[in-house]
Amino acid sequence: xxxxxxxxxxxxxxxxxxxxxxxxxxxxxxxxxxxxxxxxxxxxxxxxxxxxxxxxxxxxxxxxxxxxxxxxxxxxxxxxxxxxxxxxxxxxxxxxxxxxxxxxxxxxxxxxxxxxxxxxxxxxxxxxxxxxxxxxxxxxxxxxxxxxxxxxxxxxxxxxxxxxxxxxxxxxxxxxxxxxxxxxxxxxxxxxxxxxxxxxxxxxxxxxxxxxxxxxxxxxxxxxxxxxxxxxxxxxxxxxxxxxxxxxxxxxxxxxxxxxxxxxxxxxxxxxxxxxxxxxxxxxxxxxxxxxxxxxxxxxxxxxxxxxxxxxxxxx
Amino acid sequence: xxxxxxxxxxxxxxxxxxxxxxxxxxxxxxxxxxxxxxxxxxxxxxxxxxxxxxxxxxxxxxxxxxxxxxxxxxxxxxxxxxxxxxxxxxxxxxxxxxxxxxxxxxxxxxxxxxxxxxxxxxxxxxxxxxxxxxxxxxxxxxxxxxxxxxxxxxxxxxxxxxxxxxxxxxxxxxxxxxxxxxxxxxxxxxxxxxxxxxxxxxxxxxxxxxxxxxxxxxxxxxxxxxxxxxxxxxxxxxxxxxxxxxxxxxxxxxxxxxxxxxxxxxxxxxxxxxxxxxxxxxxxxxxxxxxxxxxxxxxxxxxxxxxxxxxxxxxxxxxxxxxxxxxxxxxxxxxxxxxxxxxxxxxxxxxxxxxxxxxxxxxxxxxxxxxxxxxxxxxxxxxxxxxxxxxxxxxxxxxxxxxxxxxxxxxxxxxxxxxxxxxxxxxxxxxxxxxxxxxxxxxxxxxxxxxxxxxxxxxxxxxxxxxxxxxxxxxxxxxxxxxxxxxxxxxxxxxxxxxxxxxxxxxxxxxxxxxxxxxxxxxxxxxxxxxxxxxxxxxxxxxxxxxxxxxxxxxxxxxxxxxxxxxxxxxxxxxxxxxxxxxxxxxxxx
Numbered sequence: 081x082x083x084x085x086x087x088x089x090x091x092x093x094x095x096x097x098x099x100x101x102x103x104x105x106x107x108x109x110x111x112x113x114x115x116x117x118x119x120x121x122x123x124x125x126x127x128x129x130x131x132x133x134x135x136x137x138x139x140x141x142x143x144x145x146x147x148x149x150x151x152x153x154x155x156x157x158x159x160x161x162x163x164x165x166x167x168x169x170x171x172x173x174x175x176x177x178x179x180x181x182x183x184x185x186x187x188x189x190x191x192x193x194x195x196x197x198x199x200x201x202x203x204x205x206x207x208x209x210x211x212x213x214x215x216x217x218x219x220x221x222x223x224x225x226x227x228x229x230x231x232x233x234x235x236x237x238x239x240x241x242x243x244x245x246x247x248x249x250x251x252x253x254x255x256x257x258x259x260x261x262x263x264x265x266x267x268x269x270x271x272x273x274x275x276x277x278x279x280x281x282x283x284x285x286x287x288x289x290x291x292x293x294x295x296x297x298x299x300x301x302x303x304x305x306x307x308x309x310x311x312x313x314x315x316x317x318x319x320x321x322x323x324x325x326x327x328x329x330x331x332x333x334x335x336x337x338x339x340x341x342x343x344x345x346x347x348x349x350x351x352x353x354x355x356x357x358x359x360x361x362x363x364x365x366x367x368x369x370x371x372x373x374x375x376x377x378x379x380x381x382x383x384x385x386x387x388x389x390x391x392x393x394x395x396x
Numbered sequence: 397x398x399x400x401x402x403x404x405x406x407x408x409x410x411x412x413x414x415x416x417x418x419x420x421x422x423x424x425x426x427x428x429x430x431x432x433x434x435x436x437x438x439x440x441x442x443x444x445x446x447x448x449x450x451x452x453x454x455x456x457x458x459x460x461x462x463x464x465x466x467x468x469x470x471x472x473x474x475x476x477x478x479x480x481x482x483x484x485x486x487x488x489x490x491x492x493x494x495x496x497x498x499x500x501x502x503x504x505x506x507x508x509x510x511x512x513x514x515x516x517x518x519x520x521x522x523x524x525x526x527x528x529x530x531x532x533x534x535x536x537x538x539x540x541x542x543x544x545x546x547x548x549x550x551x552x553x554x555x556x557x558x559x560x561x562x563x564x565x566x567x568x569x570x571x572x573x574x575x576x577x578x579x580x581x582x583x584x585x586x587x588x589x590x591x592x593x594x595x596x597x598x599x600x601x602x603x604x605x606x607x608x609x610x611x612x613x614x615x616x617x618x619x620x621x622x623x624x625x626x627x628x629x630x631x632x633x634x635x636x637x638x639x640x641x642x643x644x645x646x647x648x649x650x651x652x653x654x655x656x657x658x659x660x661x662x663x664x665x666x667x668x669x670x671x672x673x674x675x676x677x678x679x680x681x682x683x684x685x686x687x688x689x690x691x692x693x694x695x696x697x698x699x700x701x702x703x704x705x706x707x708x709x710x711x712x713x714x715x716x717x718x719x720x721x722x723x724x725x726x727x728x729x730x731x732x733x734x735x736x737x738x739x740x741x742x743x744x745x746x747x748x749x750x751x752x753x754x755x756x757x758x759x760x761x762x763x764x765x766x767x768x769x770x771x772x773x774x775x776x777x778x779x780x781x782x783x784x785x786x787x788x789x790x791x792x793x794x795x796x797x798x799x800x801x802x803x804x805x806x807x808x809x810x811x812x813x814x815x816x817x818x819x820x821x822x823x824x825x826x827x828x829x830x831x832x833x834x835x836x837x838x839x840x841x842x843x844x845x846x847x848x849x850x851x852x853x854x855x856x857x858x859x860x861x862x863x864x865x866x867x868x869x870x871x872x873x874x875x876x877x878x879x880x881x882x883x884x885x886x887x888x889x890x891x892x893x894x895x896x897x898x899x900x901x902x903x904x905x906x907x908x909x910x911x912x913x914x915x916x917x918x919x920x921x922x923x924x925x926x927x928x929x930x931x932x933x934x935x936x937x938x939x940x941x942x943x944x945x946x947x948x949x950x951x952x953x954x955x956x957x958x959x960x961x962x963x964x965x966x967x968x969x970x971x972x973x974x975x976x977x978x979x980x981x982x983x984x985x986x
Binding site: 093127129132141234272273275280311314319 | 546738740741742743744746747748787788789790791803821822824825826830831832833835836847883905908942943945946948949952959961965966969972973
């Protein structure tokens with residue numbers, strides 16, 4: 081069985097429990113083992129604005145912890161992914177930097193050699209598990225559902241560092257969305273930033289960018305925007321809700337986490353997927369789940385009813 | 397008489413100190429919300445809250461928490477087994493000694509009417525409980541000073557706590573051991589309880605005690621005749637055995653007695669047993685009187701914190717109760733260091749020498765702040781930096797063994813300090829994401845103020861930005877700036893920029909404005925150019941720097957391979973560093 085050290089970061093456990101629970105459920109279904117390392121700390125992303133050394137030490141410490149256990153590392157967050165990749169890249173490029181970082185890590189008995197493979201959840205699904213394998217596990221597919229995929233800047237760029245997908249014409253996420261039967265639409269602002277990095281720093285600019293992007297998605301015919309990053313999702317969900325009330329916009333483009341979308345077609349319990357936990361409701365999406373399964377369910381129900389009636393009549 | 401008087405004195409001091417401490421729960425003000433609520437409102441609101449909780453279904457939750465978390469301390473067990481053993485031994489042993497031994501007249505004797513401290517099981521149990529505490533204290537010393545648990549800091553209070561417990565228990569053990577060897581104590585017991593007067597009998601009994609129980613007699617020394625010992629044994633059984641178990645049962649004291657037996661006569665002559673009795677009793681009474689002011693107050697406050705936070709959950713508290721809860725939580729902290737061990741941003745300490753980065757150390761500073769104590773500008777700044785360097789990951793709150801909602805505490809203190817304190821450049825980073833999400837719920841009137849202040853503080857250091865003329869002399873320039881951009885090897889790449897403006901063209905922030913220069917100052921390609929020329933002020937003073945999304949569009953598309961975003965990151969780092977150093981330097985001069 082494939083095994084990864086699961087890097088949750090700070091935002092998911094504190095503010096987006098449904099992403100953690102839905103990811104765990106999906107990965108369990110796909111037989112991916114997850115190891116939790118309690119000693120992990122911040123990936124360094126929010127500290128990059130402040131101090132380079134604090135960023136790289138934070139990032140490297142996580143990598144050293146995963147390396148100690150000889151595990152590849154999987155993030156659910158694109159910003160964590162970008163930061164860890166960046167730190168890994170810089171230490172590989174610059175031996176003096178690596179030495180300096182390790183001199184500090186050594187105080188805790190840690191050391192980073194550069195042997196950890198850093199993956200984002202979507203790459204694991206796409207490359208390690210594969211579209212065909214996912215297809216084999218589906219119990220339902222979506223019909224007539226248009227989804228706007230949001231790639232997330234820190235997974236795509238700088239491409240030479242992150243190596244997630246083609247930075248200009250990525251397709252990994254679209255394939256993953258289409259495997260569920262949903263249509264992944266083309267939209268002009270697909271590769272633009274969600275606006276989250278400026279939320280709390282320059283709210284009006286952040287809102288401008290988010291609103292522009294979401295309006296574009298809506299105009300392009302999307303029913304949902306789909307993200308696989310806590311920052312992007314919160315921006316499209318909780319922050320979108322704040323934008324709607326502040327800017328008098330009344331046509332939201334709800335955001336669904338990819339693990340919620342895939343989880344539904346894998347037949348995972350909606351409670352584990354936390355469908356009700358999103359701020360802008362997404363429960364309507366269940367109506368787009370394919371007729372076949374509904375029929376199958378109805379059949380099952382009918383059968384159950386029949387057997388029940390039979391047993392009851394037998395009792396009589 | 398001495399005992400009674402000193403006990404009452406220490407009880408009175410305890411009660412006064414206890415009342416004083418509990419009163420601070422209603423007096424101390426943390427956060428902007430607390431400032432306007434009078435103490436009386438907080439008190440009545442707390443009483444109301446407690447009563448309504450007790451007379452509701454929540455009482456069941458309270459009972460469950462009391463058993464699992466307060467008595468059995470499962471939350472410590474969840475964190476660390478060794479620590480749990482340590483704490484259970486100290487607290488369990490001490491509590492049992494308190495109930496069975498210190499309060500024997502009121503509790504033990506009331507339950508068992510044939511209670512004597514010298515008979516079993518009491519004699520054995522007293523030593524067993526004492527041994528528990530000693531083992532616990534030894535583990536505590538081992539963890540702090542030998543194992544050196546990471547980020548576990550020992551302050552004066554921690555050392556006092558270990559010392560007072562150690563003195564109480566060790567003096568108790570030595571007291572008992574010295575009584576075992578002391579001849580006068582033996583003599584007193586014989587006179588009081590035996591009713592023997594025949595010299596022959598007395599001698600036999602004494603020989604038996606010297607041989608078997610470690611009494612050191614000035615008159616008799618072994619080896620003894622078998623017959624005398626036999627006689628002594630019979631006399632012991634008929635006169636003493638009923639009320640005095642074999643001292644070996646008090647195994648710790650007996651072992652100690654054996655060790656000190658060579659100086660047994662001297663111990664007796666120096667009246668050491670009574671000296672030790674005074675030490676033992678006084679240590680207990682000092683411990684009691686000082687308890688509310690020491691770390692030991694956590695016995696009460698931590699229990700209250702566990703119970704309160706256990707039933708509060710996610711429900712909204714009234715602002716009055718919120719204020720009281722947070723003041724109380726300051727006392728509940730045991731300085732155990734779990735939060736610092738699990739904190740997400742601890743690596744920041746490697747670069748910023750500020751103890752307030754560690755959650756466990758922040759508490760003491762916040763306590764000082766809440767008490768209204770006059771703090772120096774440095775202290776205030778360090779607290780502010782400490783509460784701002786936080787990713788709001790809630791881990792400290794989740795792991796706290798006494799259930800303190802640390803995250804909310806930081807948030808509250810942060811907001812207050814940001815509104816009143818120094819310009820804080822840390823707010824110009826994604827650490828502010830959470831603050832943005834909370835703005836509808838916490839609504840500080842001046843939400844934007846700290847952000848504006850931080851930018852202004854940086855701009856204040858950029859003299860060139862204030863110049864009205866559009867033409868600037870290119871000298872003198874800051875030669876250190878280009879060479880200073882060397883943190884990540886990539887930032888140096890700005891020197892190959894040929895100003896093609898691709899970065900500016902693809903920048904979504906630039907694209908958001910009709911007249912971007914008016915709002916953003918220098919645009920990305922201009923910042924690259926300014927960096928190359930060493931025009932520090934222009935680079936640092938441009939809003940573009942702080943409005944950068946870090947989306948990496950510019951860097952991805954640059955035909956020259958300039959790491960534009962990384963250069964912007966480094967410029968931000970430099971600007972923040974300079975403001976920080978300047979503020980600290982300024983404070984030192986005051």
